[in-house]
Amino acid sequence: MRIVFRDSSPHRHATANYDAHANIEKWPDMKKKCSRCPKPATLHITELREGSVSPLHLCESCAHEYLSSPDAPEPVSDAEQVSGKMAEITADDELEQLDQLTCPSCGITFQEFRKQGRLGCPNDYIAFEEQLIPLLENIHGETQHVGKFPKRAPDSSQRQYRLIKLRNDLRTAVEDEAYEDAARLRDEIQTVEEELGEFDAPDD
């Protein structure tokens, strides 16, 4: 994304042909020169991209040019992020093949998904699983849900989900050196595992 701000001075803001020097001494570190011409910089642009931050200081006319030039990067939306990342983690020739994949439920092709960054139905997560898992890992750094789950799920799944959550909590507790919590979580995990054992393996 891009963040733009002007030198903070109310009456300079009111009109485009204000005297750019009028308030420069107001804030000591504001005496920046435009990075593209000798005029004082009045607009300060921060480009945030892929974990890097690049500040840019420009005068009104250079800023106008920069902001309206076609190759100036636009703020990235979620959907654009998805399309971009998909292209990033997959080779071009492979993408061409994948593009033919179609979800049997909603009929969306993988190519359509890549273009719009939006899936067509919940079943796409199964239909495109092989491609989506690496994408999800790239976006979130994880591929296993922890946290809330619908209470209407069958009892055994609920316990499965609960185990997943407890194990994750345990990992966090150990990382945070919260040993009392960790001990309690270990006990809880054991209890749920025992319950699950009973549930999954009834007497023969």
Next chain:
Amino acid sequence: MDMDDLTHTSGEWLRANGPDSDIVISSRIRLARNLAQFPFPNRADDSVRAEVESLLRETLDDIPVTNGLNYVDVNTLENIDRQFLVERQLISREHAESHGSRGVGISGEENVSLMINEEDHLRIQVLRSGFALDECWAEVDRIDNAIEERATYAFSEQLGYLTACPTNAGTGIRVSVMLHLPALVITKEIQQVFQALQKISLAVRGLYGEGSQAMGDFYQISNQVTLGRSEEKLIAEIKDVVPNIIAYERRVRNTLVKENREKLHDQVARAYGILKNAQTISSEETMHLLSSVRMGINLGLIDDLEIPTVNELFIHTQPAHLQKLRQESLESAERNVARASYLRLRLTGGDVERN
């Protein structure tokens, strides 16, 4: 629900009665949810969208929300009314600009909004004044549970709640806090904040979310990761970082007051003066000046104006609000005149127009 009823009121979340509301405008948590048996809205044809809307709308009737929910059929609204709801943060730009059956349930205090057929079938949003994420979570969780008793959500053991965009899969949660950071902007130290937030993969957005630039020195800090961490953990990550930003902004404000009191006071007083006297003024300039005034009030440099009034002016001076207040459609130049007139009235003439 009659849009005109909303014109003269403002959301509870603007009242600046929450914790740290000198700097934190509002806290917000939204959950993205989908019904298991339907394609996502962008892939749904008109009849499916209509079915999803009527199904969810019925469900919403049964949900216990404080002060009740009013349902607005966004599809049949005039453009100006859609824009009005966007300005009030009750629906997203995307929801306003979309097509087909869609709507929003809004609670009496405007603290809760439930968007139907946005990017996902359902977006549950809870807003609170100030830094109050726990209250947001308690409310949004309660509403989500109540809906879930009546509907079957798309959910997988591995990937959690399944959403139209993979960036929301898992918890489907977005935890965000809207901060007013004028001092960090003046001193450019805001860039340090951006850098720090980038490193811990938190997003910074403007007043109106995705793709919107920072206006009026407002910045929305929110999580980007939604999969692999619990809701509580994602909330805790924001709760941990926000107090540091608040402290940073306060520290810089104090330094500005100490070292540049006259210049700061001058800036604030000039901003206030322009707002009280201008005969024509753009939305952008209004936001910019209101930002100075808001900081001035918090620093005790202005003592005859209240923060909730300023918060409200940020919203009420926007294009659709102005036109609703004047009950006529206005071109940009006419709006600038109407905006200046409205500001003069609110800042010098008391609250005549509201009563």
